[in-house]
Amino acid sequence: MGKFFKLIKHELNLPIAVVLAAFVVGVYHLFSYMIPFTDNAFVVTNVTPVAADVSGFISEIHVKNGQQVKKNQALFTVYQPPYELAYQQASADYQEGIKKITVLERQMDKTKSLVKASAATLAKTNYELSLKQNQQVVEAISTLEVKKLTYDVETLNQQLTALHQEVQVLAAQIEQQEQTVASLRARRDNAKINLDLTTVRAPSNGVIDNLYVSLNTSIKIHEPIFSFIDTAAYYIQANFNETDLRNVRVGDKVYIVLRMYYFDKIF
Incomplete structure (x- = not known):
């Protein structure tokens, strides 16, 4: 490096300096022409x-x-603990809502079975009543027995009507509970979102x-x-x-x- 500077010191003169300066200016303008800058x-x-x-x-x-x-x-x-507890509570409420639907559905199945049993009993009683009201056997059957069968038929009809109404009520309760479960699901999902947002x-x-x-x-x-x-x-x-x-x-x-x-x- 020292030899380089000594060489420049001995060889550099005014004409060479002017040429070098012109070269630097030319390179600068060429660079600015080829590559825009601001x-x-x-x-x-x-x-x-x-x-x-x-x-x-x-x-x-x-x-x-x-x-x-x-x-x-x-x-x-x-x-996080308050949001974790809120999520756990919402999850528990949601699971409880689902179980309520399961209970109502089982009650519905039980009631439908009772409807079938009552309908079968009513059909049997109607058949017995029709036989005992037949003119060929009416004299051999007591009036009290016929009247009892008539009352049994009326009772079974009322019981069957009540069971049908209970089925309708249970269906409405299941529909209402499904809407409640949908609301509980949304509440649970919102609680989970809030828990995730704590981070x-x-x-x-x-x-x-x-x-x-x-x-x-x-x-x-x-x-x-x-x-x-x-x-x-x-x-x-x-x-x-x-x-x-x-x-x-x-x-x-x-x-x-x-x-x-x-x-x-x-x-």
Whole structure:
């Protein structure tokens, strides 16, 4: 290196210096002609506030300020036990609702069996009554016995009617309970969603910014806690002279070099 500078010192004179300067200026202008550049440009990305969809206080912080994170990575956790208990209660209520439907369906099956049995008994009694009311045997049968059979038929008819009504009531109760179970299912699913939301996760790849909270910090629903810089997509805003972009066409692939980072950051 020392020999190189000594050589320049002895060989460099004004004409050579002028030629070298002209060469540097020429290379500069050629470079600026071939590769447009500007001092009026910005690299921007989306910055979104990070907030919880549930209330409580922070029980765990999984990241640090300035840390790069991946999509769905846990950022912090809201105190979970109240939401776990709410989910367990909602799940138990849902299971209880399903069991009530099972009980009603069994009652329905039992009542339908009673309907069939009563219908068979009624048919048998009607048959016996028709036989004893026959003119050929009516003199051999007492009036009391015929009247008793008549009352039995009326009783069985009323019993059968009551059983049919009970079947209708049970069907309505089952339908109502199914609607109740649908509501309980929605409540259970909502409780599960709230439980999952106690762990706040990164919406995309990015960087944590302005994280200055600590454990046990009380938070409210949708209250911003810190910022999240989305690094999944960058946007370049730049102003160029029209002549610098004369060869650029819509759809062309371009490379953008940030002068302050040299070739460390290329987009």
